Amino acid sequence: MSSQNYSTVSEFILFGFSAFPQQLLPAFFLLYLLMYLFTLLGNLLIMVTIWTEHRLHTPMYLFLCALSISEILFTVAITPRMLSDLLSTRRSISFVACANQMFFSFMFGFTHSFLLMIMGYDRYVAICHPLHYHVLMSPRDCARLVAWTWAGGSIMGMMVTSIVFHLSFCGSNVIHHFLCHVLSLLKLACGDTISSVTMGVILVCVTALIGCLFLIILSYVFIVAAILRIPSAEGRHKTFSTCVSHLTVVVVHYGFASIIYLKPKGFHSTYSDTLMATTYTVFTPFLSPIIFSLRNKELKSAINESFHRKFCSVNS
Template sequence: MPGQNYSTTSELILFGFSAFPQQLLPAFFLLYLLMYLFTLLGNLLITATVWTERRLHTPMYLFLCALSISEILFTVTVTPRMLADLLSTHHSITFVACANQMFFSFMFGFTHSFLLMVMGYDRYVAICHPLRYHVLMSPRGCARLVAWTWAGGSVMGMMVTSIVFHLTFCRSNVIHHFLCHVLSLLKLACGDRTSSVIMGVVLVCVTALIGCLLLILLSYVFIVAAILRIPSAEGRHKTFSTCVSHLTVVVVHYGFASIIYLKPKGPHSMYSDTLMATTYTVFTPFLSPIIFSLRNKELKNNAINESFRRKFCPLVSR
């Protein structure tokens, strides 16, 4: 990263799970490894199903496929580092590798939020403007929206990472985290500009993420108003059921993020900080395919089952 202004050390030490009792680490490793494999399998299954089933080539499933790809890339980037940390007492990382790690974490985090916002807009158009849905959500327009979410996530990730790594780090080189987490790294910064830079990073992140959340909530205000105008209870239930999986993932995504970034100030043990961090880095990608598979009947009962039978039981499906 350009403009780096480091102290005498050229490496950082990720303390991670070193404070935990050693006898617990194998259990944590097995748990997170199983969740990692399930996350990859679940999101790969959703992506493959949407890709192969032509009737799922609609905007809603296009965005779901993009979200699954984002979850896969985020998991592949973050989880192996955490698993490696569980196998060693501590390990070092260069500033360049730390910057790359932080960039990918921010990029996928912002991309995930942008995709959830676009999915909320898709549900808004489908329910509030059904006659114009195919015009407003054309295949080319949806592809552009997905491209803009990835571009926006990349720009935000690069901007925030560049701001952080223009600071001077002159304190301890030990990060009490299993990743180059921004809040843990900022504790090592010093200098006259530190407080203003930290405030800038917080404002950029909060503005982008809260802005996405507010737009999602605004979409659902119009969605709920449109649903309440439907005369039959069955129609209202059927219409709202198309939004449940997206709304649940939004709650999980922002709920776990607020556990980490909006926790009250005060003394926290290394145990609680590390475990709270795993809720966002491990549990959110783990829960997303479960939520979408269980709540989406078309994806669960029809597409996945038929795709599975065609791939593994071709004689039975004939």
């Protein structure tokens, strides 16, 4: 990113929560701080439990552990910046810092989608091809899939960020967001290629994310068909219960993303845009460990047993 691409703008101003009533900001700060700490502790608990419990050393929980690592890194990269915005009215940010912020947002967003996709593939293989599961989902293959999700997320994040920051920016440098949000940033760009770049960025993001969602839905079409062939109701329920937590997280992940990017054009205000953005950046990582801890019986049992052993050892 050469300096000549930056035109007359040398830094950006993040408007953040400046439009909100000042008396509400301490309440928002406390709420998001508690959710931030809970997100870190919840995902760390999942990671430690999977690491210490030998019976959880399976592909499904390896992918869950990778998802927890991604959630932690995303939360650490994004939430502290948002909390600092709640303590100050406006915050200036350099081009490099803004580019890094956008890169990490896209990288983790794409990585989450890719991880959810391979977790759906894992459930498909386990239910539809159980005899070949250990061959198709060997530890080496699982590690390779996780590595590909991180590599894919990094490449996508770098590609979109490079496209945006090779534009020229002039005029206003105020971003009406608490992050360097791509759509808010594109509104500040100037030049004849803005509309084509905007459509290109949207096309890249939508193609990748909708592609992942399509493959997840396709996996569950085969999964549901296989479950319906199970003769007993108890067997069908037991089999489907292994998918509930993953399916719930998929709905939350894509549901909150849709709230941000697919809202009606007329529904627009500084308050609504900021609050809707927090649903994806704060609530999704916050809900993920709760869903997996409560909806996954095996993980829930392992966490309870781990707490029980440690509690008994301390008392003894």
